Amino acid sequence: MHEMSLAEGILAIVEQQRAQSPFGCVKSIELEIGELAGVELESLLFSLDAVFKHSVADGAEVRVERLPGLAHCFNCDSEVPLSRRGESCPRCGGFQLHLIGGSEMRVKSLEVE
Numbered sequence: 001m002h003e004m005s006l007a008e009g010i011l012a013i014v015e016q017q018r019a020q021s022p023f024g025c026v027k028s029i030e031l032e033i034g035e036l037a038g039v040e041l042e043s044l045l046f047s048l049d050a051v052f053k054h055s056v057a058d059g060a061e062v063r064v065e066r067l068p069g070l071a072h073c074f075n076c077d078s079e080v081p082l083s084r085r086g087e088s089c090p091r092c093g094g095f096q097l098h099l100i101g102g103s104e105m106r107v108k109s110l111e112v113e
């Protein structure tokens with residue numbers, strides 16, 4: 001499952017942080033996930049719950065910030081919102097879109113103690 005490996009990747013990031021500056025446990029973790037990242041949020045949260053169990057992040061509060069899709073249209077030379085990959089430009093209907101936002105998936109911050 002895609003989300004399960006994402007969750008494992010997130011835990012790996014947490015462990016990396018811990019190796020650099022040791023801490024007892026993770027209180028909360030903030031994630032940034034773009035609307036176009038292809039991540040099923042519910043499935044990810046479920047996977048995180050499973051992966052975090054008995055780890056340093058067990059019981060951590062998970063907060064997710066969703067970033068809207070954004071593209072640059074070469075046809076009308078403007079930045080436009082994009083709700084799905086493969087859609088045409090909402091301004092001019094062109095298809096020469098270059099994705100500039102909304103596909104990210106990262107750990108924004110960790111609160112530890």
Ligand SMILES: [Zn+2]
Pocket residue numbers: 073074075076077078089090091092093094
């Ligand atoms: Zn356009």
